[in-house]
Amino acid sequence: LDVVVVGLGYIGLPTAAVIARSGANVLGIDVHADVVDTVNSGKVHIEEIDLDGLVSGVVARGKLRASLQIEPADVFVIAVPTPFAEDHSADIGYVLKAATNIATVLKHGDVVILESTSPVGTTEAVGELLAQLRPDLKIPGHCSGSADIALAYCPERVLPGRILVELIDNDRVIGGITPRCARKALQFYRRFVRGACVTTTAKAAEMTKLTENAFRDVNIAFANELSIVAEKMGVDVWEVIRLANRHPRVNILSPGPGVGGHCIAVDPWFLVHSAPESTPLIRTAREVNDGKVDHTVARAEALLERLPNAPVACLGLAFKANIDDFRESPAMKVATELARRHGERIHIVEPYADTLPETLAATGASLIDIDTAIESCPIFVVLVDHDVFKSVPLDERADKLVYDSRGIWPDQPAANEARPRRLLAS
Numbered sequence: 001l002d003v004v005v006v007g008l009g010y011i012g013l014p015t016a017a018v019i020a021r022s023g024a025n026v027l028g029i030d031v032h033a034d035v036v037d038t039v040n041s042g043k044v045h046i047e048e049i050d051l052d053g054l055v056s057g058v059v060a061r062g063k064l065r066a067s068l069q070i071e072p073a074d075v076f077v078i079a080v081p082t083p084f085a086e087d088h089s090a091d092i093g094y095v096l097k098a099a100t101n102i103a104t105v106l107k108h109g110d111v112v113i114l115e116s117t118s119p120v121g122t123t124e125a126v127g128e129l130l131a132q133l134r135p136d137l138k139i140p141g142h143c144s145g146s147a148d149i150a151l152a153y154c155p156e157r158v159l160p161g162r163i164l165v166e167l168i169d170n171d172r173v174i175g176g177i178t179p180r181c182a183r184k185a186l187q188f189y190r191r192f193v194r195g196a197c198v199t200t201t202a203k204a205a206e207m208t209k210l211t212e213n214a215f216r217d218v219n220i221a222f223a224n225e226l227s228i229v230a231e232k233m234g235v236d237v238w239e240v241i242r243l244a245n246r247h248p249r250v251n252i253l254s255p256g257p258g259v260g261g262h263c264i265a266v267d268p269w270f271l272v273h274s275a276p277e278s279t280p281l282i283r284t285a286r287e288v289n290d291g292k293v294d295h296t297v298a299r300a301e302a303l304l305e306r307l308p309n310a311p312v313a314c315l316g317l318a319f320k321a322n323i324d325d326f327r328e329s330p331a332m333k334v335a336t337e338l339a340r341r342h343g344e345r346i347h348i349v350e351p352y353a354d355t356l357p358e359t360l361a362a363t364g365a366s367l368i369d370i371d372t373a374i375e376s377c378p379i380f381v382v383l384v385d386h387d388v389f390k391s392v393p394l395d396e397r398a399d400k401l402v403y404d405s406r407g408i409w410p411d412q413p414a415a416n417e418a419r420p421r422r423l424l425a426s
């Protein structure tokens with residue numbers, strides 16, 4: 001089986017490698033020549049657990065190679081970004097470009113699968129484009145009788161940090177433009193997926209993906225709103241959540257400095273943009289989570305004022321725990337704003353960074369390690385729940401002034417914490 005994966009990013013490269021491991025001959029296509037060169041040399045340009053070993057193995061065995069130039073294949077998987085525009089509409093330009101590229105080599109019997117998170121109706125739009133570009137082929141949804149190709153939407157739903165495990169173990173939703181398309185795509189996923197593969201329509205699969213991330217966003221917003229209410233009430237939100245979660249039907253997520261990453265902070269907008277009048281809850285959740293960044297800056301500021309001029313350690317830049325991805329990170333936004341206001345006073349601790357990102361370095365802030373922070377900074381602002389931060393023993397931080405936006409140090413002495421009841425008491 002010859003498979004082309006278009007887009008060798010966080011999803012495309014692991015997907016290409018896993019398909020290659022299942023025995024198919026995989027060609028990964030990317031617009032960046034450096035990415036193509038890196039993969040062809042058996043290396044990876046993204047950090048993901050066990051990905052380097054897997055890629056070097058399948059490249060060495062000749063099962064995976066990369067190119068700028070598309071080639072004919074039996075199955076095409078589109079895994080390109082779908083960023084959102086200023087007005088929160090989805091930009092499906094990369095998807096349409098990938099489809100245009102595929103159209104040049106498409107032949108009878110091929111299967112085309114879109115995996116990129118996309119607004120409802122995108123797979124149909126891909127079908128329409130293919131029908132225009134290849135009038136010689138019978139495209140599903142645009143022909144009578146049996147079509148020449150199969151077209152389906154099958155969203156990825158893997159968690160960064162667990163991508164290789166979840167690519168195999170998670171259930172997959174496979175939405176065909178027609179039931180036959182879904183069956184053809186299903187045959188493909190069965191090659192490497194151990195989870196259940198469930199078929200549906202393309203539109204239902206598109207909406208399912210957006211729904212999953214909107215669900216998580218709304219639930220995190222609930223936790224974030226609670227944290228602000230708890231601060232006002234002078235109550236420890238982490239304790240309230242722990243207690244409430246002892247109820248058999250309550251499962252509240254964790255508050256934090258906001259929601260980051262390229263999915264949960266973006267995808268709900270695709271739903272809102274498609275039905276603005278009908279999505280007040282999903283929109284508000286987005287606003288609550290975005291607003292948590294400013295709230296965290298304000299809480300940290302209050303702490304900084306308590307010891308004017310003292311050095312401050314900001315713990316973490318990543319968008320979540322134990323990963324090296326700083327894009328769309330609320331921690332990054334909070335740290336950058338504090339550094340913009342306080343410059344050299346701000347010291348960043350981020351074990352997953354070798355150097356500070358440009359925007360932060362320009363402020364005069366510096367990168368230090370956790371031991372130096374413990375020795376030299378009396379103020380700590382916890383922004384990411386990396387394991388290395390969680391394991392700092394109490395005796396090394398008991399005397400610090402702490403704003404712990406992730407609740408990683410429940411034993412922090414009350415007098416030194418900027419959590420609500422303490423502020424009210426002081």
Ligand code: SAJ
Nearest residue numbers: 157158159212213216253254256259260261263264319320
């Ligand atoms: N976060 C909280 N509190 C929580 C959970 C998360 O503040 O209780 C924050 C994280 O710190 C982070 C953000 O939310 O800033 C998102 O993190 P995440 O771990 O919830 O999700 P992602 O973005 O890494 O991956 C999500 C997953 N979707 C769901 O869990 C529904 C993943 O399965 C998807 O494949 C991925 O989005 C995607 O690609 O769409």
